[in-house]
Amino acid sequence: MLTALEISERLQRLEATIPEGIELLAVSKFQPVEAIKAAYEAGQRLFGESRVQELLDKQPRLPDDIKWHFIGHLQTNKVKALVGHASLIESVDSARLLELIDSESGKKGVRSGVLLQVHVAAEETKFGFSPAELEAYVAGKGYETLVNTDFRGLMAMATNTDDSETVRRDFATAADCFRRVKALLSEQSPERAEKFNILSMGMSGDWPIAVEEGATLIRVGSAIFGDRY
């Protein structure tokens, strides 16, 4: 683990370069609680985890005013455990998962915020709706049955490559999809369209390109915490 001072310096340097109005999610997956505490002491309040059990283990050991986002692939059998513990579930990749999150939220008496994951990368291994599937879901008002869930926006990951033009194209595709979905929602339900305002894209290696293409939230891990263990 990096020292608390190193983490705090990296975080401050990063914050100084991120444009105003862009939210920073500190991705703390595989990092010890001490590393998260160091970032917290430096003022960071928004953290992201990719495994349900890890989030549940860390949460009670850290201050209550931390907001947690879930960013990993969510299996249907983990939904019940997760609901109520994440302020935003960023990685919703099927209508079935969305319905489960909604019904579990109802049972627990909580509201859940979600992003739908849109698949724009070249790799087939990445999860998510294709832009066409996502737009069809919204055009068909698939969301209308949701009563305990706020559909807040989209999450995307670019192709894992050093070729910045490919990365830029992926982010531009996601941003395009975001604008089209927002336009559809505006026609159908202005109230829902207003809440649909988060475009989560960009990680340590590619966040400046994501911001140029319209990200409102970036998810940065190793640039803050160093290597994962």
Ligand SMILES: *Cc1c(COP(=O)(O)O)cnc(C)c1O
């Ligand atoms: C791990 C992870 C990140 C952060 O990656 P870094 O390269 O360490 O910044 C961002 N988003 C998702 C979905 C991740 O799983």
